[in-house]
Amino acid sequence: xADITNGKPQEAMTxxxxxxxxxxxxxxxxxALGSLVILAxxxxxxxxAFLTVNNGMTIALQxxxxxxxxxxxTYVIITGGIDLSVGxxxxxxxxxxxxxxxxxxxxxxxxxxxxxxxxxxxGVINGFVITRLKLPPFIATLGMMLIARxxxxxxxxxxxxxxxxxxxxxxxxxxxxxxESIDDQGFPVVTFPGIPYxxxxxxxxxxxxxxxxxxxxxxxxxxxxxxxxxxxxxxxVNVTRVTAFTxxxxxxxxxLTGCVLMSRLVTAQPNEGVAYELDAIASAVIGGTSLIxxxxxxxxxxxxxxxIGILRNGLNMNGVSAxxxxxxxxxxxxxxxxxxxxRNRR
Amino acid sequence: MGxxxxxxGEPEPARLLLRLEGVAKEFxxxxxxxxxxxxxxxxxxxxxxxxxxxxxxxxxxxxxGVYQRDAGEIVYKGETVHFTSTxxxxxxxxxxxxxxxxxxxxxxVAENIYLAREPRRGFLVDRRRLYADSRRCLDRLGVDIDPxxxxxxxxxxxxxxxxxxxxxxxxxSVLIMDEPTSSLTEQEARLLFRxxxxxKAAGTGIVYxxxxxxxxxxxxxxxxxxxxxxxxxxxxxSAITVDDIxxxxxxxxxxxxxxxxxRQPGSEVLFSVxxxxxxxxxxxxxxxxxxxxxxxxxxLMGAGRTEVARAIFGADPFDSGxxxxxxxxxxxxDPRSAIxxxxxxxxxxxxxxxxAVKMPVxxxxxxxxxxxxxxxxxxxxxxxxxxxxxxxxxxxxxKTPSLSQPVRLLSGGNQQxxxxxxxxxxxxxxxxFDEPTRGIDVGAKFAIYQIMxxxxxxxxxxxxxxxxxxxxxxxxxxxxxxxEGRITATLSTRETSQEDIMLYAxxxxxxxx
Numbered sequence: 001x002a003d004i005t006n007g008k009p010q011e012a013m014t015x016x017x018x019x020x021x022x023x024x025x026x027x028x029x030x031x032a033l034g035s036l037v038i039l040a041x042x043x044x045x046x047x048x049a050f051l052t053v054n055n056g057m058t059i060a061l062q063x064x065x066x067x068x069x070x071x072x073x074t075y076v077i078i079t080g081g082i083d084l085s086v087g088x089x090x091x092x093x094x095x096x097x098x099x100x101x102x103x104x105x106x107x108x109x110x111x112x113x114x115x116x117x118x119x120x121x122x123g124v125i126n127g128f129v130i131t132r133l134k135l136p137p138f139i140a141t142l143g144m145m146l147i148a149r150x151x152x153x154x155x156x157x158x159x160x161x162x163x164x165x166x167x168x169x170x171x172x173x174x175x176x177x178x179x180e181s182i183d184d185q186g187f188p189v190v191t192f193p194g195i196p197y198x199x200x201x202x203x204x205x206x207x208x209x210x211x212x213x214x215x216x217x218x219x220x221x222x223x224x225x226x227x228x229x230x231x232x233x234x235x236x237v238n239v240t241r242v243t244a245f246t247x248x249x250x251x252x253x254x255x256l257t258g259c260v261l262m263s264r265l266v267t268a269q270p271n272e273g274v275a276y277e278l279d280a281i282a283s284a285v286i287g288g289t290s291l292i293x294x295x296x297x298x299x300x301x302x303x304x305x306x307x308i309g310i311l312r313n314g315l316n317m318n319g320v321s322a323x324x325x326x327x328x329x330x331x332x333x334x335x336x337x338x339x340x341x342x343r344n345r346r
Numbered sequence: 347m348g349x350x351x352x353x354x355g356e357p358e359p360a361r362l363l364l365r366l367e368g369v370a371k372e373f374x375x376x377x378x379x380x381x382x383x384x385x386x387x388x389x390x391x392x393x394x395x396x397x398x399x400x401x402x403x404x405x406x407x408x409x410x411g412v413y414q415r416d417a418g419e420i421v422y423k424g425e426t427v428h429f430t431s432t433x434x435x436x437x438x439x440x441x442x443x444x445x446x447x448x449x450x451x452x453x454x455v456a457e458n459i460y461l462a463r464e465p466r467r468g469f470l471v472d473r474r475r476l477y478a479d480s481r482r483c484l485d486r487l488g489v490d491i492d493p494x495x496x497x498x499x500x501x502x503x504x505x506x507x508x509x510x511x512x513x514x515x516x517x518x519s520v521l522i523m524d525e526p527t528s529s530l531t532e533q534e535a536r537l538l539f540r541x542x543x544x545x546k547a548a549g550t551g552i553v554y555x556x557x558x559x560x561x562x563x564x565x566x567x568x569x570x571x572x573x574x575x576x577x578x579x580x581x582x583x584s585a586i587t588v589d590d591i592x593x594x595x596x597x598x599x600x601x602x603x604x605x606x607x608x609r610q611p612g613s614e615v616l617f618s619v620x621x622x623x624x625x626x627x628x629x630x631x632x633x634x635x636x637x638x639x640x641x642x643x644x645x646l647m648g649a650g651r652t653e654v655a656r657a658i659f660g661a662d663p664f665d666s667g668x669x670x671x672x673x674x675x676x677x678x679x680d681p682r683s684a685i686x687x688x689x690x691x692x693x694x695x696x697x698x699x700x701x702a703v704k705m706p707v708x709x710x711x712x713x714x715x716x717x718x719x720x721x722x723x724x725x726x727x728x729x730x731x732x733x734x735x736x737x738x739x740x741x742x743x744x745k746t747p748s749l750s751q752p753v754r755l756l757s758g759g760n761q762q763x764x765x766x767x768x769x770x771x772x773x774x775x776x777x778x779f780d781e782p783t784r785g786i787d788v789g790a791k792f793a794i795y796q797i798m799x800x801x802x803x804x805x806x807x808x809x810x811x812x813x814x815x816x817x818x819x820x821x822x823x824x825x826x827x828x829x830e831g832r833i834t835a836t837l838s839t840r841e842t843s844q845e846d847i848m849l850y851a852x853x854x855x856x857x858x859x
Binding site for chain 1: 659661681682685686691693697698699700701702703704705709712713714716717720723724725726728768
């Protein structure tokens with residue numbers, strides 16, 4: 001009875017079918033990574049300033065917002081949903097954090113926490129509207145996108161909130177392991193630029209998010225819902241709660257991204273983050289996440305975010321206009337998804 | 347059609363419609379068909395039999411132009427043909443009724459029947475003709491379906507009928523039917539057979555694929571058997587027994603269709619349902635299951651069997667009634683509470699409601715019992731996860747190249763075993779099997795019957811919902827017969843017959859009440 005499943009027949013079947021799915025998965029990962037390396041190599045040749053520690057940190061810093069939002073997008077998209085509200089939510093969260101500090105005098109950490117929780121609250125509302133009122137995710141988060149942006153503009157009178165003090169900028173501009181000394185005239189001399197806090201945050205969160213998705217019951221349930229929500233429910237998965245959870249993650253990460261971005265500028269802009277949701281979705285999609293649900297990885301999204309970030313940075317350095325950049329990134333999305341579809345066709 | 351009638355008494359030589367010679371088809375790494383021959387005469391029903399994976403569907407797809415053959419010849423009405431799309435084969439008069447339904451849920455029945463072939467008046471669809479023609483097709487089938495109804499409001503059986511009407515509307519000379527009765531009740535199947543006889547009389551050649559060998563006797567003239575992509579034999583149906591067919595399909599003699607029961611139902615009541623009612627769907631449902639007993643749910647499609655099971659499982663709500671396990675009333679609000687109480691439900695719709703098809707074998711096996719393979723923080727213990735999955739793969743002889751194989755790539759029988767394994771891992775006390783062998787080949791069916799019997803022998807109470815009466819009679823200890831949302835009789839299987847059950851299922855009783 002048992003011999004069917006182990007030993008020789010197993011090998012034979014694998015060979016007959018050609019590559020196993022695991023092998024394919026690895027190839028896919030290398031393909032994405034490989035294109036990333038090729039991109040970097042090309043830019044390193046065309047621009048001397050590209051391959052430097054400083055530029056590397058710049059890219060990593062620029063990628064943080066796409067990557068953080070992309071992680072949230074990956075969670076939501078794996079369940080078969082979509083979150084269009086993150087660009088607006090990050091603006092609202094940043095503005096709320098800034099106003100809390102400026103107008104109500106809260107300590108900066110508390111102000112930022114309030115900002116992040118504002119993002120979570122938006123996620124809770126999205127989750128409620130989608131799982132309880134049963135609106136399609138596209139509509140629910142489209143509504144939230146308009147509402148959050150409107151609130152951000154209303155409470156600031158559409159003006160930037162500035163004069164937040166230097167300490168507000170630490171999260172966005174400080175770095176870990178920075179080595180510097182002060183010279184005679186009082187200017188800092190940088191020996192090692194350090195790893196920017198946002199980059200540290202991004203890495204920690206990506207690792208944690210990947211762990212949750214791959215190694216926990218909750219992560220397994222997220223995949224199950226995207227693969228087949230009915231089967232998941234009939235297997236005892238709490239579909240409502242798990243689905244709502246993914247929107248809360250997305251909202252919270254949007255809130256965090258908002259605080260990081262505003263901190264970097266030391267100014268809160270109610271108009272910040274327009275169309276960021278599309279970058280987030282693009283990074284997930286380039287990384288192999290399927291919009292139908294059930295498929296996607298954090299590592300893939302991470303690579304996707306870097307593909308977008310390096311393309312932007314490298315093209316900038318080569319003096320390619322922002323419009324041409326858009327065209328190229330658009331083409332990259334089409335080509336990667338097309339390749340993905342071919343790969344999955346049988 | 348039908349050709350010129352010859353003088354009476356002189357039998358008309360059956361006209362050859364379709365002839366395949368030495369057809370081969372290879373997919374990357376798999377020889378799906380090799381050297382397959384087949385022919386179809388006008389006015390005959392020619393069955394193609396074989397286990398899942400024997401190449402039946404591939405052969406039909408080659409005939410209808412979905413796939414192109416790698417070698418061999420196809421002669422249709424005297425000419426060698428190379429169809430490259432179903433559009434071409436349809437235009438030539440070959441229609442196929444697919445096993446999986448290909449209907450558009452938000453269009454009406456008529457719009458589906460004439461999809462992409464709508465009768466036109468200039469640029470506009472001629473709606474009057476559309477509905478009149480559709481009505482004619484449906485009338486010909488003798489089914490009462492409103493051509494104006496949206497397909498999403500129809501039952502699976504009705505959808506199947508629409509699919510058949512669609513094929514009829516093509517006025518095809520060759521009609522391929524792939525499992526047309528798999529979701530029909532006996533009564534509906536009978537209707538279909540009547541239509542098939544009409545078509546035969548009109549000279550249509552019908553290729554008929556079905557797992558229900560018993561029903562073939564009514565309509566099939568010849569039978570061709572395939573095994574592992576190879577041609578085995580072609581015989582007149584009257585010259586071969588069903589047992590022979592099965593033996594050739596599986597390549598070995600098959601003694602019994604049902605395993606001899608090893609279970610011994612106890613006398614104590616394990617599970618009882620009383621007064622279960624959902625307004626407009628079912629009412630006053632009462633039944634008991636004893637320890638180690640298999641209770642059959644018989645009835646026509648739509649009699650409320652699945653609905654009752656789903657309500658007990660918490661998948662659908664109910665208005666009143668009590669459910670008790672081991673004499674204690676249990677409150678069921680959703681599938682989770684039912685699962686925790688020890689109830690399992692295997693849906694009739696495997697891919698739609700049973701499996702996460704994109705996920706691998708091991709993830710599906712553990713999906714209903716993740717807590718058992720994770721620590722208290724919810725982190726999966728990969729070793730335990732692997733060991734538990736492997737245990738059920740071995741226990742149920744699930745054929746898969748690895749635990750990480752996505753289940754969509756496995757056969758129907760193995761998919762069903764995975765669902766069974768998923769529930770066994772929860773160690774349920776009561777299991778509902780809803781059409782557990784639908785679309786599953788003979789060998790795998792037997793294995794599933796064996797598993798059900800073995801589970802009952804372990805003391806699990808089992809409910810078997812099946813539209814195949816022989817299955818109910820062959821497997822259950824008692825039968826509850828449903829009619830229009832009520833249980834009209836509960837019979838001891840040993841003392842009843844197919845006729846008795848049909849009588850109660852149609853709402854009449856022996857004493858003419």
